[in-house]
Amino acid sequence: MTQTIGNKVDVPDLVIACRTRSTQIRFAVERCEETLRKDGGKLTHYDLSELPAAVDVLVICGEDDARTLSSNGIEITLDGNLKKEGFEIRRCKGKKKEILCVLASDETGAMYGVLELGEQLSLHGSPDKIQPRVSNPRFEFRGIKFNLPWSSYRRGKAMQLHTDTCRDLDFWRAFLEMMAVNRFNVLTLWNLHPFTFMIRPEGYPEACPFNDEELAQWKSFWKELFRIARDLGIETYIVNWNICISPELARARSLEERNDTSQFVRDYTRQCVTQTINEYEDLTGLGVTLADWMKDMTPRERSARRSSRGSSLPIVPSSSSIARYSPGTPQKCATSSTTPPSHTQFGSR
Numbered sequence: 001m002t003q004t005i006g007n008k009v010d011v012p013d014l015v016i017a018c019r020t021r022s023t024q025i026r027f028a029v030e031r032c033e034e035t036l037r038k039d040g041g042k043l044t045h046y047d048l049s050e051l052p053a054a055v056d057v058l059v060i061c062g063e064d065d066a067r068t069l070s071s072n073g074i075e076i077t078l079d080g081n082l083k084k085e086g087f088e089i090r091r092c093k094g095k096k097k098e099i100l101c102v103l104a105s106d107e108t109g110a111m112y113g114v115l116e117l118g119e120q121l122s123l124h125g126s127p128d129k130i131q132p133r134v135s136n137p138r139f140e141f142r143g144i145k146f147n148l149p150w151s152s153y154r155r156g157k158a159m160q161l162h163t164d165t166c167r168d169l170d171f172w173r174a175f176l177e178m179m180a181v182n183r184f185n186v187l188t189l190w191n192l193h194p195f196t197f198m199i200r201p202e203g204y205p206e207a208c209p210f211n212d213e214e215l216a217q218w219k220s221f222w223k224e225l226f227r228i229a230r231d232l233g234i235e236t237y238i239v240n241w242n243i244c245i246s247p248e249l250a251r252a253r254s255l256e257e258r259n260d261t262s263q264f265v266r267d268y269t270r271q272c273v274t275q276t277i278n279e280y281e282d283l284t285g286l287g288v289t290l291a292d293w294m295k296d297m298t299p300r301e302r303s304a305r306r307s308s309r310g311s312s313l314p315i316v317p318s319s320s321s322i323a324r325y326s327p328g329t330p331q332k333c334a335t336s337s338t339t340p341p342s343h344t345q346f347g348s349r
Helices: 023-038 062-070 107-124 169-181 212-231 247-253 263-279 299-308
Strands: 011-018 042-047 057-061 087-093 098-104 133-135 143-147 186-191 235-241 285-289 320-324 344-348
Touching: 011 023, 011 107, 023 042, 023 057, 023 107, 023 169, 023 212, 057 062, 057 107, 087 107, 098 107, 107 133, 107 169, 169 212, 186 285, 212 235, 263 285
Parallel strands: 011 042, 011 057, 057 098, 143 186, 186 235, 235 285
Antiparallel strands: 087 098, 087 133, 285 320, 320 344
């Protein structure tokens, strides 16, 4: 059913069935519902396992959803050309009428498809005017670089102005939702030395400036931030400057805060990397930037320093690199600098 308001396009009342347990699909459906409500329409949603007799839109995410529909007498085959995070909008034959279908091989693609559906409904009103299409991402890595205000690479009012904002999870929720709506899928968070804002390094407790209660608050912040991102199909990476340690550790051990190439700093950094991986299950990976303090080294020397710190990031003379690891697989902190934690190379730039 549609409604006409003045000279505006027809506003639909729609029934949609989808995988309601998916946080990504549910987010997109809620955005679509919000769009229709603003224009005077209404959206009612059901789970695919409870398919109503009359449905206008189906969201099919993978073969499992297709089999669920098949058991309800609706046969739909996914396009083999759909890539990761891609989607198709297709008109399919239902039991009683034609149905608008959003098809994807994964939940992120399904989310993007439903977001596209909502945008098209906002433009055209009636679902009858929505044209079938297949959309695959041109770039796998669609990221935002975000410089954090704490442990920033420069000090000053401009750098620290938004510290409170960046500790506010409501800000991050809105920011990450903006990213999802605009089809970004990677958030990289940059500062000099992020680790002691996330962990108290075992064997180096003096490196962390926070008491137990303060550190617990930081940990809660990071875990919730990474969870929100995960639930929106967004990967998260922390990126540190190399070579840099916490000012507290530098003072306590009479070390150089920047570009200290001693074995002590190598072992300390190895512990920070390993412990961060083990304590943050929703963090996708780590990155490193070589920084200006290695300016007197040759590219080969810089790569050797990076490799010896305990990272198996690709040993190439680049300005920065990012690596993904497999959450849920605890890493061991090797005592030898030749046995780094096991990462999977994701990319470098």
